Amino acid sequence: MLQSMGGIANYTATDLDRFAQELNRDGICVIRGLFERNLIDEWAKAFDLLLRERQNQPGGLAPREIARYYLTLPWVTPFANTEVFANPVILGILDRIFPQEYVMAQLGADIPVQGSDYQEIHRDFRPLFSDRVVTPLYALAVNFPLVEVTAENGPFQMARGTHVLPRDQGLAKIASGEIPMESFYMQPGDVMIRTPLALHRGSPNRTSQPRPMIVMGYVMHWLHTAKVDLTLPRDYYESLPEKIKQLLRCQVVERLPKEKVETYVNFKY
Template sequence: MVQSIGRVNKYTDTDLNRFAEDLNRDGICVIRGLFDKELISEWAKAFENLFRERQNQPGGLAPREIARYYLTLPWVSPFANVEVFANPVIMGVLERVFFQEYVMVQLGVDLPVQGSDYQEIHRDYRPLFSDQIVTPLYALAVNFPLVEVTAENGPFQMARGTHILPREEGLRKIATGEIPMESFYMELGDAMIRTPLALHRGSPNRTNQPRPMVVMGYAMHWLHTPKVDLTLQRDYYESLPENLRQMIRCQVVEQLPKEKVETYVNFKY
């Protein structure tokens, strides 16, 4: 297991156990006020500049249906922050639900803009074997927004508990209203951890401002994840503690590329 770094802030072992229980039962847990709002503000400003740059680069944004995009964050300041990707609260929850070594495989942003619509209800991963065998939590996404998430700007929607149901059964229960599609509203500093196997969708952003949602992906060490990638510059990578170097599945380069062509295009199951 990767050992957490730093102090577990204001959260107790009881809190972390509860988050892990929520995650196992519902497929999601929400951690209120995890990150400092000044940190989020710094990320938001840097992201705004990055998004403008990527808009002008061929392949700089991956399409996510109408008026919705995905982009990989470069491993530079302020995004390359140990207190975020190896946050002790996040690590504390992951260590309670992953029963083998895990790795970080993804750092990106989901971005609906004005004109976006409801996504088709989907999963981001397939079951390990079949729908008839319950898949354990073998991959998790940690999300936190760079703006407040309201009913108007495209909240993430998910049906709790559908990660342990066959896909068709989950869709049927959503259609009949037995399991609701729940919108998750978030304030600056909030974070959520969720399984990509739970049935979910993006909702429309009806405002004139983008709604950036950071996604950090973690998975069991044996999972093959070719659609997402991390690239770290050697001097930064070698400055990290050994346990964090082992945790990050990445390509190490002498110099980060100036342009990024997104390859994470197919994302629905």
Template sequence: MPWIYPFANELVFANPVIMGILERVFYQEYVMVQMGVDVPFQGSDYQETHRDFRPLFSDRIVTPLYALAVNFPLVEVTAENGPFQMARGTHVLPREEGLEKVASGEIPMESFYMQPGDVMVRSPLALHRGSPNRTNQPRPMVVMGYAMHWLHTPKVDLTLPKDYYESLPEKLKQMLRCQLVESLPQNKVETYVNFKY
């Protein structure tokens, strides 16, 4: 997403309520590394069940939370328009074990219905997927990614105008891991790297 209003707003990317949650989860400094949007259209299908990140060490060692995703919808999310689906508790399981438990029904794949104004804070290590949009209206969901300051990933794509960045308080500057540009490109082509695990 381009870094423009209404999303280029401290009350969105540095919302005090969300920051309060992140500060209780992350015991060290963290950075915002992503702001994107997930928009299934009519005719979309189920995504492959996946994780957004790999464990830090091994699938056999429970990984402490080093990244969180914050989702919020721009429209009501219903059973018909492609709700986000997640299998609770799979963030602490080896991937294959989690997939087996989901496939057998031991751990259900739950749909999360949301209203505009709702926010979901989740572990990107939990197995999840997008579901089909069976309506004729797109279903936009904003996703903001936050990670511990020491984590570097090629998934980062946060580009800010230099003058906007320079106008921010120092604490917010330190929280944003971004590329600075003199002005945002008018016709930036979206690039997507598959980071499903």
């Protein structure tokens, strides 16, 4: 039996097999209550401060259409946490999906605020070859919210199974209603793992509070990821076990820069 390092629930190997099967079939799986609420509360408090800082910095937030933003999280407490990015339940599922070595290449947040609208239905990655050749799951996004995700504050929406369809065929099935755009409602502590190849969109946040959704990106070791990056301070990096170091595709610096200019602006395919 595997127990999450930061969670309240136990998961067996059979559970992890089931999550991996859901990912392969549907392009998404949701793990309920993986992280403890006090961990999420700690992240939420730190995130609120970070968001206010970034809002006052030129280029501190990447625009994602109207009233929606993306920011890269700094590798500092509480965000630099092996119980989160190297959680054994998450890695146990990724181990079942990726047939080769994989690395973590992204730690950020998607933030719709009041005034946001539906995004255009899109993918975050292109197929490996052509749209007519089914692409294996070579990249996965691990998402978890810092607040409850409701119908009012901008739930992530996705059409299950569209990761194995040509884009035009998937869009046609969505338009006809054959495949619905499903909203994913989540509680703090829930974790979603999904393929960025499935057709999806953000929905409007109609509340007065931001809806931060953390995204951790994991990719096959050979995939070039120029739009996202991890920067770690040397003292923290050197303190990590060798196996964790190998998990991270990162730049190691003596100290983190005080300001971050976001470059991950173009994200739709």
